[in-house]
Amino acid sequence: MKRYLLLLVFVLVANFSFSQSKVTLKGYVIRPFGEFAVGDTVTxxxxRKNINTGAVQYYIRSSFGExxxxxxxxxxxxxxDLDFWENVWMENRAETINKKGWExxxxxELIEDAMDYYSQALANNMVLQDDMLYDYVYQLIYSIHPYSMLKDRASDFSLVILNSTExxxxxxxxGMIVLTTGLIASTGSENELNLILAQCIAHAVLEHNLVNLNEVIRAERRARIWGTVATVAAATAMAVDEVNNGVYHDYSLAADFGMSVYFLSSQVLDNLGAGYTSEQQLMAKKIASQFMDEHPQVNFLDDQQYLNTIASAVSITAWQEYQLKNYSYAQLLALKLAESGMxxxxxxxxxxxxxxxxxxxxxxxQLAMEYLKTARKLALDPLPELDKEEGLIYARLQQHEKSIAAYLKYRDSLLELKAEGKNVESELRMINQYLQRNLGQKASAMLKESDELD
Known part of the structure; x- marks a missing residue:
């Protein structure tokens, strides 16, 4: 974890190392105004566009600084010669920057907020670790915005993907963009993800976080955010401890959901300046749509290739939705992968x-059993859960001998894990009790014989 924190600090420092100049345009006067005569060159x-007439207007400074x-x-x-995003900045931020400075x-403070957010998410195991997916999304980001942003110091975009169904x-x-696996999994094409990224980029270019930041309450704001995170983290740690107490399973996914929901709550986003108003969201969507209409070449994968690239996010979200009892949506996501051969x-x-x-x-x-057979064919490493699942299905099919055989195999795997120091006591006790109840007096002899052979 320290390696990732140091890397983030390095990136943030590197991204803000050099002074950034404002972009300007040059023109010449064709009708006199103020102190300027025809033919004069002006900066x-x-x-902006006149809200009444729609006519373009240019922001000019006089020799008196007005x-x-x-x-x-x-x-x-x-x-x-300005690019798309520089023109967006000229139309929406240049006037304020020239009046108030870079602030x-x-x-x-917002840089520190970003660092705090990332370090807290990383410390609470919320950050997705998938180099291939990150590399792909970075390609999309820099296809949309290939240059440094216009800030007080040169700044480039970075990316954090959180494990969350939100x-x-x-x-x-x-420029740190935050996405969730749930959002990525919900997209059906590269164009959809590009639109989302373009909206995030638009919010950064329009500096909505800066606009929304309330300097006066910053100390209280930070205390509210990370004080609550510490409380939720403690509760989550207890839940994970309880769930993993001798249970060999993926239940810990569910235990982290409380933290996930909090990190993305309106309270946290508001305090970070990312609780965008409806007007800000509409503006970002409008600019993103305009960009995509003018730059269709940023889409380079077809839908099948795209699904292959985001498959890990789809899989993670499917499991999380299953843990949340959203079986139909979890099935929809998993089937999307299966039907595409992913x-x-x-x-x-x-x-x-x-x-x-x-x-x-x-x-x-029967279909559930077919899924298991396919899983066994694909498995590159032992997957003990397949034996337990097989035992459950055979029991439903009234094939009790096969069910018991599957459970015995699962028990052997648990014993191997126990020998490796894994805490599987609860799961092992459950299997032993099941076998004892269903095998009667034969159980003790069979289990002892199995243990002696091991």
């Missing part, structure tokens, strides 16, 4: 479990 410090907007019929631009102190995306002022052994194990949760019809149980 355009910002642009700024005013003048209509485009008075000034002709000497070309416009570097407030921006530094469908949320936002960005920090320093499902792994654990995905088919999940499909089998879901099938048991949704039906007890003979055909349904």
């Amino acid at each position: 355009v410090w910002g642009t 700024y005013r907007y003048f209509n485009e019929d008075r000034i002709s631009l000497l070309g416009n 570097s102190g407030l921006r530094q 469908h949320i995306a936002f960005s920090f002022d320093n 499902a792994s052994d654990t995905d088919y194990l999940l499909l089998s479990r879901i099938q048991r949760r949704k039906s007890n019809e003979f055909e349904s149980n």
Whole structure:
């Protein structure tokens, strides 16, 4: 974990190492105004559209240091070599920056907020570790915004993906974009994800976090955020401890959901300046849609290739939804992988479990068993859960000898894990009791014989 924290600090420091200049445009006067005569060259410090007429206006500074907007019929631009996002900045932020300056102190607070958020998420095991998915999303980000952002110091985008079923995306002022596995899993195409990323980029370019930040309450704000995180973390740790107390399973996924929901709650986002208003969200969506309409080339994967690339996020979300008892949606996600040939052994194990949760019809149980057979064919390493699942399904099918054989095999795997120092006492006790109840007096002899052979 320290390695990731040091890396983040290095990236943040590196990203803010150099002074950043404002972008401007050049023009010449075609109709006199103020102190300027026809033919004079002027610097355009910002642009906007007149809300009444829709006419473009240019932000000009006089020799006395005063700024005013003048209509485009008075000034002709000497070309416009600004890219899409620089023009967005010129239209929406240039005027404020020229009036108030860069507000570097407030921006530094937002950098610290981003660092705190990442370090807390990492410390609480919420950050997805998947280099392939990260690399792919970074490619998309820099296809959309290939250059450094216009800030008080040069700043590049970074990415954090949180393990969460929540469908949320936002960005920090320093360019750190936060996505969730649940949101990524819900997308059906690369274009959908690009639109989400473009919206996050728009929020950063429009500096909505800075606009929303309340400097006065910062100390209280930070105490509220991370004080609650510490409380939730303690409760979560107790829950994970309880769930993992001798149970060989993936139940700990469910125990982390409370922390996940809190990290993405409106309370936290509001205190980080990322609780965007409806107006801010609409503006970001409008700009993102405009960008995608003008730059369709940023989409380079077809839907099948895209699903292959985000498969890990889909799989994680499917398991989390299963733990939350959302069986139909979990099944939908897992089937999406299976039908596209992207499902792994654990995905088919999940499909089998879901099938048991949704039906007890003979055909349904047979299908659950087929999923298990496919999982076994795909498995590259031993997966003891397959034996337990098989025992459950054989019991449903009234094939009790096969059920007991599967449980005995599962018990052997648990004994191996126990010998390796894994805490499987609770699970082992459950299996032993089941075998004793179903085998009667034969159980002790069979289990002892099995243990002696081991």
